[in-house]
Amino acid sequence: MVLGVSGGIAAYKAVEVCRRLTDAGAVVSPVMTAAATRFVGETTLSALASEPVRRSLFDDAEPIPHTRLGQGADLIIVVPATARLIGAYAAGISSDLLTATLLATRAPVLVCPAMHTEMWEHPAVVENIATLRRRGVHVLEPAAGRLAGGDVGRGRLADPADIVAAAARLLDRRGEMAGVGAVVTAGGTREPIDPVRFIGNRSSGKQGYAIAAELARRGATVSLVSTVDLPPPPGVAVTVVETAAEMEAAVTAAAASAGVVVMAAAVADFRPKATAATKIKKHDGPPDVVLEPTPDILAGLCRRRRPDQVIVGFAAETIVAEGPTLAELAATKLEAKGADLIVANDVAAPGVGFAHDTNAVLIVGRDGLRSNVDLTDKAQVAAAVVDAVTRLIHNQEEQDQP
Numbered sequence: 001m002v003l004g005v006s007g008g009i010a011a012y013k014a015v016e017v018c019r020r021l022t023d024a025g026a027v028v029s030p031v032m033t034a035a036a037t038r039f040v041g042e043t044t045l046s047a048l049a050s051e052p053v054r055r056s057l058f059d060d061a062e063p064i065p066h067t068r069l070g071q072g073a074d075l076i077i078v079v080p081a082t083a084r085l086i087g088a089y090a091a092g093i094s095s096d097l098l099t100a101t102l103l104a105t106r107a108p109v110l111v112c113p114a115m116h117t118e119m120w121e122h123p124a125v126v127e128n129i130a131t132l133r134r135r136g137v138h139v140l141e142p143a144a145g146r147l148a149g150g151d152v153g154r155g156r157l158a159d160p161a162d163i164v165a166a167a168a169r170l171l172d173r174r175g176e177m178a179g180v181g182a183v184v185t186a187g188g189t190r191e192p193i194d195p196v197r198f199i200g201n202r203s204s205g206k207q208g209y210a211i212a213a214e215l216a217r218r219g220a221t222v223s224l225v226s227t228v229d230l231p232p233p234p235g236v237a238v239t240v241v242e243t244a245a246e247m248e249a250a251v252t253a254a255a256a257s258a259g260v261v262v263m264a265a266a267v268a269d270f271r272p273k274a275t276a277a278t279k280i281k282k283h284d285g286p287p288d289v290v291l292e293p294t295p296d297i298l299a300g301l302c303r304r305r306r307p308d309q310v311i312v313g314f315a316a317e318t319i320v321a322e323g324p325t326l327a328e329l330a331a332t333k334l335e336a337k338g339a340d341l342i343v344a345n346d347v348a349a350p351g352v353g354f355a356h357d358t359n360a361v362l363i364v365g366r367d368g369l370r371s372n373v374d375l376t377d378k379a380q381v382a383a384a385v386v387d388a389v390t391r392l393i394h395n396q397e398e399q400d401q402p
Helices: 009-023 042-048 065-072 083-091 097-103 123-134 160-173 206-217 244-255 297-303 326-337 378-400
Strands: 002-005 029-032 076-081 109-113 143-146 152-156 181-186 221-226 237-240 260-263 270-272 291-293 310-317 341-346 358-365 370-377
Touching: 002 009, 002 097, 009 042, 009 076, 009 160, 029 042, 029 097, 065 097, 076 083, 076 097, 076 160, 083 097, 083 109, 083 123, 109 123, 109 160, 123 206, 123 378, 181 206, 181 244, 206 221, 206 260, 206 378, 221 244, 244 260, 244 297, 260 297, 260 378, 297 310, 297 326, 310 326, 310 378, 326 341, 326 358, 341 378, 358 378, 370 378
Parallel strands: 002 029, 002 076, 076 109, 181 221, 181 260, 221 237, 260 310, 310 341
Antiparallel strands: 143 152, 270 291, 341 358, 358 370
16 A cells, blocks of 8 residues: 655654554555655655655656556555645645655545644635545544644544554455446436426435445446536446436446446436427416426336345435434335335435535435434445445345355
8 A cells, every 4th residue: 555644743643654554464655745754754664664765756767656656556545634735636736746646546545634723624625625525535534632833623633543444444345346236326307398497406416426436446337327517436437317217218227237226316206298399488477387207216126126136215305393204204215115225314404415515314224224324424425325235235145155
């Protein structure tokens, strides 16, 4: 694995991380920025790591060191990740060997930020962290505690033992979905009223994209059926659709050979029975729009499912005090659709669901699973969903063994 060290006071803790990694049997290739050498010496890391420290794109006899490091890594860890490093990585700026290596890899990346509280809470840093998470980068958030200069607040580098434990979890997941074909849907469908107007919803597609990225990182071959224009996750094939009927056709075809189907899209429940051929003019008054149900894609998939197929549905709900609970609504949908898992959320809650970078969900399963995921970024929710899928696949494999 590549251990990147950028120029912050917490760089001295990278020495302990390096020691723990090598003691655990990892082959560690350290990469330091020029600023990092002001806080910790190259000789120290070189002595503890598996290879000497690398600092430059040009000093080594190898002409493209970042490519070798990026392609050969099973995991890249950045300890500490400064505001500057995070900003460059989010912007795709390869100004040194470390940022070039980060851009030249498809391996999992774990960044461990460390900085003063004011910097960690600055809108630019918050936005850059959100950008990295949307792209599938894992972020081990800083702790609260004593900072440089005697200040106290959030921004302290995570404990080296926690960093190594997080790295181990990522490596444990690597390849566990190898050989599995997966279909994921994302975004909200648009049902046309006329060539200009449509019936739709507020789904951004971010959660579906995060799930597709997580499945791909774990080795699955992923097909993403999407209604939104977001950058595709690395290695994921995207089919763009617009209406519920188009999504049904694309998903049905892709699901025929898939082991996992995750219906994260917000499919419209109704569509206009007839679509006007030309724009409806305002001066003609409100149109009489007659609605009809759209196909129930999830229920149809469950009816046609293979015994070895895992199917996941989503339920966006709005919970009121006098009504049924989220758990009750999720259980009802699970039974009605015949899915293996339902991922439910209360989109009326702050920071949850549509258009947010964060989400909070309840995952319920036919096997009795009840898993609450408190408000967190959508990448972490995606990891929890894929964990639940993986558990079902492993249970099926154990049952199939003689």
